[in-house]
Amino acid sequence: MNQSENNIVIERPELHRFELAVDGGIAAVYYRVEEGRLVLIHTEVPEELSGRGIGSRLVTGVFDLVRASHREVVIRCPFVAAWYARHLDYGDVVDG
Template sequence: MRVIDNKEENRFETDIDGHKAVIAYSVQPGILSLNHTEVPDALSGQGVASEMTEKVLLQIELRGLKVVPVCPFIKKYIDKHPEWKSIIAEKSNKKKPSQE
């Protein structure tokens, strides 16, 4: 599976048999928030989302970036594959409003 980063559309994409699967993201300095994973019905149940997520996380790690897993699928994937927890961005603004 070849996964490309379509920076113009802020999404990673793969094309399988004419069907496009995507992982949409938003950019912050040094961080990619992975917001949504979409796999066409024709590719459902074939492990496309898992394989794509693995490749996307690898690209993020190789770029020296951190990730915020907003998408529930990606959150579950990282929970099942704890080796990726090292690239999760730390939460910022840990202060509670009452502490300000």
């Protein structure tokens, strides 16, 4: 099974992003590191894949990875902010 079949979100620190491979495309959340926290700055889902819940799966995977690694995020991306407003159970991951 490939990554898209598993819906596995992976971190690519060398690119400062988290990725989800889906149907031949890559959805990504970009970040920068400030004072040990991940500042989530931008989310990209290929236009041809939009409207299929891929962004939500991506952000859920990001928050799960961050939680598992005992890190925190600062949200600066409007898409992530809107997602978080519907998933406040991830409050332990968000700083600020």
